[in-house]
Amino acid sequence: MQKFLEKRFQLKTHGSNLRTELLAGVIGYFTVVYIIVVNSSILSEAGIPKEAAILSTIFISAVGCLLMGFMANVPLIVMPGMGINALFAYTLVGSMGLSWQEALAAVSVSGILFMILAFTPLAEKLNNAIPLVLKQGITVGLGLFLVLLGLEKGQLVKPGKHTLLELGALNDPFVLATLLTLLLTLILVIRKVPGTFLWSLIFGTLLGFLFGVNGQVGETTLSLAPVKDVFFALDFHGVTNVAFWSGVFTMTMVIVFETVGLTFGQTKQLKREESLPKVLRASSITVFLSGLFGTSPTVSALESGSLFASGAKTGLATITTGLLFAASLVLMPFLGVIPNSAVAPILIVIGLSMLQEFKEIDLTDTASMLSALLIVVLIPFTYSIADGIAAGFIAYPILSLFTKKKERISMVMYVIAALFLVQFIIQWI
Known part of the structure; x- marks a missing residue:
């Protein structure tokens, strides 16, 4: 068995061994296992039954990792993406008015479009056409959105009586439990403790017992029965609606930009750039399966770095x-x-880590900077990832016309901006 695995995954060729790979996989799992709880919590707010959301998260993460391992042979963890799950729950379902079943159909259609891109040279061309500053703006905007979401979920902020938001009641046991858990999570991050979010969940749950804010063991039962509630629950009745295709367009754009940009950096870090096409193909197939399995789209996790480090x-x-x-x-x-x-503390810390991308944004080009900042500000303040992205993408080519840029804006960028503008106009009509 050992010889088979060494030969199948070319361990010696890549300078590794069986023990190292297995141990790294275990460490990677404990680094990302939090996603089962966090993703199902967000999906449940879109109306997906909690137990079913847990199952779909587990199954798509397992299948995604297996596909990535066998197809691309690179150490990248595939699981539902933070930020994209918020796009699914709060934009497609919350703002656009799709049912969660229709949103799942939109996910699978986005997966098909991504597969078309991934199995052709189009993915790289599309990625190259979009200015880096706008991609960075999306990352920062998603980070702010997750921070806001975490603050709300932990009741650290609430609707104000005379203002939009105000600080939560600090004498509330729930708020105190959130604050103490957040403090520990930040300390664990600073100390770079392996499996930070798992320890955070355990500590937060124990605090919940002490403050009386927990659920009960057995509320989520060990049963595969909920599978039937979400597996192949896609509803295509909305294909004649503008909202459905608007959701497909927005989700496809976010998935492609995030996946291509992230995996490019990861494969470069691994010095395995030649594996990028296979990585994108495995990723696109898993996105398509996400809709069938009943969950938001998957990405190559940022926490894949725990595998590299191991x-x-x-x-x-x-x-x-x-x-x-x-x-x-x-x-x-x-x-x-x-x-x-x-x-909630996990959402806040993940969001804060995404904000670090702001330091990479080029602030010397005013048109690019303002376009990116529109995305950053409007995503959290409109509570719509789609509207924030659309505003930035529309503004960029318009503002660039009034600069002395020597670089020519790609025709693809004009087309994307026009599509976003048409989407807005149709919504207004």
Whole structure:
């Protein structure tokens, strides 16, 4: 068996060994297992039954990791993306008015479009056509959105009596539990403790017991029965509606930009740039399957860095993480006890980490800077990822006309801006 694995994943060729890969996969799993709780919590706010959302998160993460490991043979963890799950729940379902079943259909259609791009040279061309500053603006805007979402979920902010928002009641046990959990999470991040978010969830749950804000063991049962509630629950009745295709367009753009940009950096860090086409193909297939399985789209997780740091060089580590995701089914009876006061700090910290991208934004070009800042500001303040992105993409080519730029704006950029503008006009009509 050992010889088979070494040969199949070319361990010696990539300078690794069986023990290193397996250990890295285990560490990677404990780094990202929080997604089961956090993603299902967000999806449940879109109307997806909590138990079903947990199952779909587990299954798509397991399948995504297996596909990435076998198809691309690189140590990248695939799981539902933070930020994109918010786009699914709060924009497609919340703002655009799609049912969660129609939103799942939009996810699968986006997956098909992504597959068309990934299996052709179009993905790279589209990615190259979009200015880096706008991609960075999307990352920062999503970060702010997650911070706001976490603050609300942890009741650290609430609707104000005389203002839009105000500080939550600091004498509330729920708020105190959130604050203490957030403090510990920040300390763990600073100390770079492996499995930070897992320890954060455990500590937050224990605090929940002390402050009386937990659920009960057994609220989420060990049963595959909820699978039927979300697997192949897609509803295509909305294909004649503008909102459906508006959602497909926005989601496809976000998925492609985030996946291509992120995996390009990850494969470059691994010195495996030649694997990027296979990585994109595996990613696109998993996005398509996300809609079928009943969850928001997947991405190559930022936490994949835990695999690199542990010495992983091949897909065997990813497959190990995927198999552990499948084994997570035994945790289901205990997931119902985790309160939002334990989940909220994770959203806040992930959001804060995404804000670091702001320092990379080129502020010397005023037109580009203002376009990016429109995205950054409007995503959280409109509570719509789609509207924030659209505003920035429309503004960029218009503002660039009044600058002395020597670089020519891509025709693809004009087309994308026009499509976003048409989308706005149709909504107004």
